[in-house]
Amino acid sequence: MNPDQARLVADTKILQKVNRVHREAFAEKYPSQVEHCLRLVMERLQAGLDKRDGCDVSDPTTWRMTTIELRDLAETAHQLDTIRRHLAE
Secondary structure, three states: OOHHHHHHHHHHHHHHHHHHHHHHHHHHHHHHHHHHHHHHHHHHHHHHOOOOOOOOOOOHHHOOOOHHHHHHHHHHHHHHHHHHHHHHO
16 A cells, blocks of 8 residues: 555544544434524524514514414424434433
């Protein structure tokens, strides 16, 4: 094996070790990241459902978000919660 090939093999082995470390770190942090994302989505949903400052529940034109935005956030929260529950099993 010539020196360039040996260097490439050594670099590949280093990258495999680094990638493994990153995968393990991701797997370790993933549950808390899912929970963090769920909190952010719920905070955004709560802000969209805020009834203060002229928001009339019976008049969607005064709402802070569209019905589609509210639906999407609620669906995302549901999906994140499902993932969170499966990780806890």
